[in-house]
Amino acid sequence: MGRLAAEIESRLIAALAPSALDVIDDSHEHRGHGGHRGDDGESHFTVKISAAAFVGLNRVARQRAVYAALGELVAPDRIHALRIIAELPAAP
Structure with missing residues (x-):
């Protein structure tokens, strides 16, 4: 896991x-696309x-709660793209 992850x-x-x-770094899938910062x-x-x-x-x-928790990390020079799957916990 990298520093940003x-x-x-x-x-x-x-x-x-x-x-x-689960925090998944998808950066390798975006080589050559906007916002990708190389290897x-x-x-x-x-x-x-x-x-x-x-x-x-x-x-x-x-999703807003996740963005609020991440604060300034959600900026184009830090996190270029963020896919959020935010769910309720399973019922006991």
Whole structure:
């Protein structure tokens, strides 16, 4: 896991206490596309997250909560593209 992916994970854990979290660096799939920073840069990510903090929130509000947790990381010079799959925890 690269530095930026680790920072994404750390911020989401601190802000949303997820029951499940997967941060996937998709940068290698975007070589030659806008925002790709070459072999040394992380730029494109998928975040799969499940958290009790999402209870009562619709899909858009859940995505906003993820963006809020990431703060200034969500800037074109840091994270160029972010795919978010934000779900409610499985019922016990």
